[in-house]
Amino acid sequence: MKLTEENYYSTESDAAYMSYSQLKAFLTCEAAAMYADREPPTTAMLVGSYVDAWFEGTLDKFQAENPQIFKKDGSLKADYQTAEKIIQRVQEDEMFMRYMSGEKQVIMTGEIAGAPYKIKMDSYHAGKAIVDLKCMRDMNYRWSDYTACKVPFVEAFGYDMQAAIYREIVRQNTGDTLPYFLAVATKEDPPDIALAGIPAEVLDEKLRFVEEITPHIQAVWAGQIPPHRCGVCAYCRRTKKITEILDYRELGRYNQ
């Protein structure tokens, strides 16, 4: 299947290729990733897409396709006014704009641990660097599901894993192992901005992790292994059936 801007996020494309977002969904809850209806994009995701669309030069199209971002009087809802503030702020920064000046929304495909993967890069500087734009609430450390302590938001959201996948797929397509940068803007008022690199050794380690977990996820996806239920997500709560009495100390999560 040939991927294009139009079909990249389609059900067919998701069935044909693994992606960072699918991998993240499976790591969060295999059962929900398999069976839950696809949620419509959250406001937080749409704010990011709004800024992406501006960088790509397709904001008019984005606004036309997403009428829910406007109030009845035709003005932008508060969340998208925040997106406008981010756009104004980043334009004032020469270095931020230079890193975001690569080719936009570049799609590539490749293979990791025998599984087909797809990627879509926000700003691709061929032969030089991969840059991904992130619009965050703030840049603070976050609680992680895997460690009982706060970690950098890049790790908490798995952006290091996304970076490892992108760098590897670009390497397979071009032979270049490129440095990877995050162009970060926050939804604070006024917005904060930063450029951050992810060191090569972190990307090496994360790629090994992706290579390790991909065969299991493929097997679950193919129906060879029953999906694990996380027990706490919306899908698991909705479909829960009580079969045993728990010790009270098993209730809840420590790190929330």
Ligand SMILES: [Zn+2]
């Ligand atoms: Zn779950």
